[in-house]
Amino acid sequence: MFGMDSFELNKIAGAVLGTLLFVMGMGILAESIFAEKKPVVAGYALPAAEPEAAAGAAPAAASEPLPVLLAKADAKKGEGLVKPCSACHSFDKGGPNKVGPNLYEVVNRPLASHAGFNYSASLKEHGSKGEKWDFAALDKFIANPKGYIQGTAMGYAGMKEADRRADVLAYLRSLADSPAPLPTP
Template sequence: MNSTRTNKFIMAFLATVFVVMTTGILSDSLFHAPAPEKPGYIIEAAEGSGGGEAAPAKEEVSIATLLQSADPERGKNVFKRCAACHTAEKGGANKIGPHLWDVVNRPAASVEDFSYSAAMKEFGAAGNKWDFEHLNKFLTSPRGYIKGTAMGFAGDKKDNERADLIAYLRTLSDDPVPLPTVEAAPADAAPADSGEAAPAGNGEAAPAQEGVQPAEQAPASDTQQQGESAPASEQTPAPTQEQPAPAN
C-alpha cells in the first residue's frame, strides 16, 4: 500500500513537472522576444521646436539701484559671516583679513601693516579703490573677480544681501561716502515716438493726395462737356437756314 501511494505521488509530481516544462517551451516558441543588441530601453521623445536655444541672460541690476533700497541694519547681520576674519570698529586690528573701518573708497591693498597677496597688490597698484562698483563685483565672487586673491570667502550671489552688506560697510566711517546716484534711463522713448508718428503723418497725407486727383479731373470733365456741346450748337443753325427755302 505504501509503495503504491508513493508511486502515485511520484507520478503526480513528474506529471506536474512535465506540464510546467511543456508550457514553458510552448510559450517561448509562441512569444519569442529576441535579445536587443544593446541593453536598455529606447525612450522616444518629441524634439522641442526651440532648437536648443539658450535661456536669456539675467539682466544685471546696478549697485546704485540696489543701494537705494538697501538696509544697513540687515547688512550688519550679513557682516556676521565676515567677523571671523575682519574687524569693523574704528582702530580695529587686522585678523586673517585687513580691518574694514573706512573701507569704502579706500585704495586697494593700502593697509600698511597687513600682508596682501600678490594678486591684491597688483590690483591696488593699478590705481583701483574700493568704491561701490568694485565692492559689489568683488563680494559677488572674490576669486572670480581677482584671480589669485587669498580671500577664502566664496561670495554672495544674492543682490539684496550684497547691497545690504555694502550699505553697512559704508556706515563704517566718520564721514560716510554719499550714496551713488541712479543714472536716468536713456532717452530712447523720444525717437521711438517720433518714429511712430512719422508713419501716421504719412498715412494721413496719402489720402489727402488721392483726394486731389478728382479735383484735377474736374476741368477735364468740363472740357468734355464743352466739346460735346459744340457740335450741338453747330447743328442748330443748319435747320433754320434750310427752312426758308421750301417756303419760297
C-alpha cells in the same frame, strides 16, 4: 648639363610630389582627428554657453542696477549679513587685522592699502594700478572674490544675492567718520 637639369627637375618634382603627399596625408590625418574629436567639440559647446549661463544668472543681479539697490539698502540688515565675514575681518575703527584686513572706512579706499596687513601679490598688484574699493568694485568682489581678483587670498565663496550685497555695502558705507556719497541711480 641638360642631364644635371633634368636631375634637378626630378629632385624638384620629387620634392613637390612629396610635399603634396605630405599635405594630403595631413589632411586625411586632420580629418580623422577632427572626426574623432567631434564629441569633444560638441562637449565644448558647454563652456561656450557658460557666458550665457553667467548672463542668465546675472538678471537676478541685473534686474536692478546697483545704485538703485543701494538707495533702498538697509545697513542694519547688512550688519547681520557680515557675520560670516567677521570670522576674518574686524569692522570697528582701529580694529585689528585678523585673517583679513580691518574694514573700517573700506569704501573708496585704495585696494590693498590698510596698514599692517600682508596682502596677496594679486591684490597688491591691483592696488598699485590705483584701483579703489568703490561700491561697484566691492559689489563684484563680495559676489565672487576669486572671480573679481584672480589669486586673492580671501577664502570666501561669495554672496550671490545682489540685494543682500547692497545691504552689506550699506553697512560698510556706515563704517566711516563721513560716509561716502551714494552713487546716483
